[in-house]
Amino acid sequence: MARGRFILLEGCDRAGKSTQCSMLVSALKARGHAVELCKFPDRTTTIGKMIHAYLTNAQELDDKAVHLLFSANRWEAMQSIRRKLLSGTHLVVDRYAYSGVAFSTAKGLDLTWCKNPDRGLIRPDLTFFLDLPTSEAERRGGFGEERYEKRELQEKVRDVFLQLQSKEWVMIDACKSVEAMHHEILKETEHKIQVAEADAKLAEED
Ligand code: TMP
Ligand code: MG
Numbered sequence: 001m002a003r004g005r006f007i008l009l010e011g012c013d014r015a016g017k018s019t020q021c022s023m024l025v026s027a028l029k030a031r032g033h034a035v036e037l038c039k040f041p042d043r044t045t046t047i048g049k050m051i052h053a054y055l056t057n058a059q060e061l062d063d064k065a066v067h068l069l070f071s072a073n074r075w076e077a078m079q080s081i082r083r084k085l086l087s088g089t090h091l092v093v094d095r096y097a098y099s100g101v102a103f104s105t106a107k108g109l110d111l112t113w114c115k116n117p118d119r120g121l122i123r124p125d126l127t128f129f130l131d132l133p134t135s136e137a138e139r140r141g142g143f144g145e146e147r148y149e150k151r152e153l154q155e156k157v158r159d160v161f162l163q164l165q166s167k168e169w170v171m172i173d174a175c176k177s178v179e180a181m182h183h184e185i186l187k188e189t190e191h192k193i194q195v196a197e198a199d200a201k202l203a204e205e206d
Helices: 017-030 046-055 063-075 078-086 097-106 111-118 134-139 151-164 178-205
Strands: 006-011 035-039 090-094 126-131 170-173
Touching: 006 017, 006 097, 006 178, 017 035, 017 090, 017 126, 017 178, 046 063, 063 097, 063 111, 078 090, 097 111, 097 151, 126 178, 134 151, 170 178
Parallel strands: 006 090, 006 126, 035 090, 126 170
Antiparallel strands: none
C-alpha cells in the first residue's frame, strides 16, 4: 500500500485556503480515498489554546515565544500525522511551517532563526500556494479581529512567502473562481496520488 500523501495549502489570509481544503477533502473522499483534514494552528490542544489567546488579543506573548509555540503545535501533531500517512490516509493540511516562518519574519524576526525549530518536521509531498494581492484580500471584506489581519503585515507576509517559494510549489492564482481553483488543485493532487500508487506497485513487484 502507498503511504498517504501530505498535501499542503499555504497562502495569506482570505486567499480561500480553508474553502479549498474542504472541497479537496470532499472530492478525494468521493473518489474513494481515505483522507483527513489537518489545520495549523490546531487550536484544540493546550498549546493551541495559548496560540488562540494570543491571536485574539486576549494575551500578550513575546514574538519569539509565540513563534516557538506555533512550531511546538506542529511537533505535537507529528506522531499522529506519521501514523495516518503510514496507514495510507492522505492528509490535506491548511497552513504549516511556511506560515510559521512567513508571519514571524514579517514581524521582524530573523529568517534563519525562524526556520530552525521546524527542521525535521515531516515534509509535504505537494505544496500549493494560493496567491492573492493584498488589495484584493482586503476587498474580500473585513479582515477579522485577529492580531495579524492588518494590511501592512499581510503585505510583508506575502513578500516572505514569495521569498520562500521553491520550484516545487504549485502557484494558484487565488483571484480565480472557487471552482476553477478547485479544478486545478484536484487535478495536481490526483496526479501526485497516482504516481505514488504506481511507485508502490512497482516496489511490491520488485
Ligand atoms: P488561521 O487564520 O489559518 O487559523 O491562522 C491563524 C493566524 O496564525 C494566521 O494569521 C496565520 C498565523 N500563523 C502564524 O503566525 N504562524 C504559524 O505557524 C501558523 C500555522 C499560522
Ligand atoms: Mg485567520
